[in-house]
Amino acid sequence: MVLKYEQIIVAVDGSKESKxxxxxxxxxxxRNNAVLNLVNIIDTRSYAAVEAYDRSIAERAHKYAEELLTEYKQEAEATGLEKVNILVEYGSPKTMISRDLSKRLVADLIICGATGLNTVERFLIGSVSENIVRSATCDVLVVRTPEDEV
Structure with a gap:
C-alpha cells in the first residue's frame, strides 16, 4: 500500500518555524502531486481589545497575511508546484486549522512549525501545533528543523 497525500494544509504565520x-x-x-493550501489564521481574540482604539488593525493584519501567502505561493510555483491555494481566515488558529479547514478542504496532511509567533499564548494555554496534533483527524507533521538539516 502506498500512502499518497492529495490535500495538504500548511499553516504559516511569518515565523522562521513556519517558513x-x-x-x-x-x-x-x-512528490505527491498534491494541492498545497497555504493558510494564515488571523486570531480575532488578539485584536479585540486593541480594535476599540484602532479600527485599522484587522485590515493591516489581513493585508500582511495576504502579502505573506502571496509571496509563499509565488515561491512554491517557482519550484514547479502547480496547485497552490491561499486562504486567510479569522478565528482561533487552534480550531480553524485542525477542525474547520481540514474538514472543508478534505485535508489528509497538516504541516505546521513546532512554535510560532505567539509565545505568551503558548505559555498560558498551549501551542497551536500541540492542539493540532491532539485534535486533527488526518496526519500531522510538526516541523522542528530547517529544510537543509538532517
Missing part, C-alpha cells in the same frame, strides 16, 4: 514548515510542505506536495 521551515512551508519549505518541507512544498517538497511533499511536489
Amino acid at each position: 521551515w514548515a512551508f519549505k518541507k510542505a512544498v517538497g511533499i506536495a511536489k
Whole structure:
C-alpha cells in the first residue's frame, strides 16, 4: 500500500518555524502531486481589545497575511508546484486549522512549525501545533528543523 497525500494544509504565520514548515510542505506536495493550501489564521481574540482604539488593525493584519501567502505561493510555483491555494481566515488558529479547514478542504496532511509567533499564548494555554496534533483527524507533521538539516 502506498500512502499518497492529495490535500495538504500548511499553516504559516511569518515565523522562521513556519517558513521551515512551508519549505518541507512544498517538497511533499511536489512528490505527491498534491494541492498545497497555504493558510494564515488571523486570531480575532488578539485584536479585540486593541480594535476599540484602532479600527485599522484587522485590515493591516489581513493585508500582511495576504502579502505573506502571496509571496509563499509565488515561491512554491517557482519550484514547479502547480496547485497552490491561499486562504486567510479569522478565528482561533487552534480550531480553524485542525477542525474547520481540514474538514472543508478534505485535508489528509497538516504541516505546521513546532512554535510560532505567539509565545505568551503558548505559555498560558498551549501551542497551536500541540492542539493540532491532539485534535486533527488526518496526519500531522510538526516541523522542528530547517529544510537543509538532517
